[in-house]
Amino acid sequence: MAQVGEMLGVYLEPTPTESIRVGTLLKDTVGNVSFIVDESYIDLGANRPLLSLALYADTGEEDTISRLRERHNKLGNQDILPPFFANLLPEGVLFDIVESQLPFDQQNAFGMLKRLGADLPGCVVVRSEGTYGQKISDSPNFGNLAGDSAEKSLIKFSLAGIQLKFSMVKTGELLTMPASGEGGRFIVKFPSKEYAFLPEIEYSAMKLAEAAGVEIADIQLLSTAQLKGIDEKFLHIGSQVLCVKRFDRTEDRRIHMEDFAQILGAIGNRKYYVGNIDTEIRIIGRFATQPVSAVLEMIRRLTVDILLGNGDNHLKNTSLIYPNGRTPQLSPAYDIVPTVYFKPDDTLALKFGGKRRFESVSEQQFERLAPFVGVEARVLIKEVRATIDRTNETWPTMFRDLPWPDKVRERLAARWEKLPLVQESPNPFSF
Template sequence: MIMPKISAPNEIQSLDVFLHDLKVGTIVRTPGDFNAFSLETEYRKLGKPPIVSLSFRSANGGLRNDPKPTLHALPAFFANMLPEERLREAMEKHHAGKVRPGNDFDLLAALGGDLPGAVRVLPTDGSATSPPPGAAGAIQARFSLAGVQMKLSVMKNTGKEGGLTLRIGDGQGQYIAKFPSTNHIGLSENEFAMLALSEALGMEVPERELVDKSDFEGIPEEFNTLSTGKVLLVKRFDRGAKGTRIHIEDFAQIFGLPPSRKYDGASYHDIANALNVAVSMEAAIEFVRRLAFTALIGNGDMHLKNWSTIYPGDGLTPALAPVYDVLSSVPYLPKDQMALSLGGEKPFKALTPIVWRKFSNRARLPEKAVLLAVEEVVASVNAHWWKLPERGVVPTSVLQRIDDHVRMMSNVLNPD
């Protein structure tokens, strides 16, 4: 077997972009540290090309011109596939000497074989950025999970031994392992309970469980939070049977905004309107239900990157992706508010029916349908939350603050 040439990520000058096995474009480093992305001519010629990003589509349904080269950063669609903040720092440290701190192209070259969704980004010259698993010099953590929380892609082992193994850049990780926070008590348990509540409300939610860090084999030191709390294991909805990839994109990608704009680049009515146009009215109203749930539990972190579309099957038709990254933030940030503007407001206490009417008008959704969706969520949460078995795993101090917020917001959202 002939081994491919090994190139350090910071030496790669051109990356080919694939959606599944279809080459859709190329990213090239140009002099002066500009990054240029161009769609493949053959992809443009397809009568009904599978969707890479709604941001690449023009108003008439065709494909837009290639974006202008970006200085010191990747085009928004690719920049949003990379980890952020502490998770990015850990990944850069893990690839020290081969990925320059803050360099998007380097990091994408290192992680491009296992990105969220069905996009892969590989060196144009056919080289590899790391030796194969088990070889000398192989880098263990080569997967990209966008966001800031310390998390890695893992696979459950079968057989007598069981346990969980970190995947080594082969795209076969079935689960996301979210490691506990050293700053926020019960974060994993909080999210575990909120995912269970979402499911009780009939929302599409991935499988999940709480596990111990001792169940893992070899957590890289850069990703070990040193917390003694539980690890939240969530099944990846962008991976199907036998590791098949399912394409997804978040709303920062859809709106063509860099990760730095995830809190101020758009409002909730923009997401609702986009879903109404690109997916269906039903998807937009389901988004409203999830939005009311966000306000009711006090989740102040549902920014543009925490809402996504998914492209199952032939990849031609978008759908609203399952619920993810839902937890109550108010136990840790008592003065927290909505991540984006809703009807011109962000404070939870301001989200009265009048504000939801403003939201429905801006989103171009039927006012009655929006208000009914909000009322239904309030009733359903109160019917399930107080007797939900998963309440028992949430630390008492955290649970009390969630309970207080749910009671308060039930009266705000549905005062009658």
């Protein structure tokens, strides 16, 4: 007995005139989804552009081809897409909004991917390619891809499901929703009813991180009056929004990118425990264009996260970009928020050196990391201390001048004396 399944074509399209077909997503009638890599993509050879590090083996082309042809890491079921594609979709409130705009029979992850396929992160483009005939007996048993784990019930404070954000285009001083089929070059993040002044707080934290030596995404605060085409119900909560320039877009090009949830195959809350910060740094040190520089950048980011109490830097909040389509670089930092202001007992989103509490991380964890990333321990410790020194030089004035509530400043300053990284620094905080 034959039934009809759906097909989506998966492409890499860095420019309007460049298109490389990578493979096909197949959805059967019971909701199972599989990704099959095209032989034409495999035939491009070792210099083919990368869809994901998860599909690449640095042990040689033969191993990469085996990984591309494997099926077990490209499966989804029960409205769960394969991990790489699941992590292309929005989360939380925005997921619900997009889903509500879909026809009833398309209100699922596959239907949403089809709807959003022209403006996904990076240079991935997904297009509907109709249907295919299948036999019911051909449908494989995919198992429980949601997974079971001792930590599956881990409840972690996350802004992803709380803060609304849209991709928009800029015209002069105004930001508008893009026309159908057109991609936005800016991510606009809105105030939250549950968490007051979230755009102002994130902007301030990002600017402090930049002053400490972290490379951040291009950001600015804008008045809600500068937004056009947005439903009024999203504009009455606060007066400002955070505008983030997309680093995966230029005037005429899409730059491929992926986050660590895609690389490590983490779906949903697995972004808090499938990997850890050590894993991220080791992968960056192994594959990045300038590995030592990238590792030290990660050290700066981790130091700043601890100082600011950013407990939301999970696997989706660290990304790699591929400017030449093949060789990864660490993307600019984004989504830096002092979550301890909203939840005083918050912790690191991912473990580092086996520790999750900010107060448990000392220079010892950085020393233990050194042998695994190819950078001497003294160099890592020097970078930690240099980052703290830069905060000493720049943060006192910035803390007073940044547009966040006084209570945020007070709460962050009160916790520093409890942090081992501050206590171990030869030049402890002077404010």
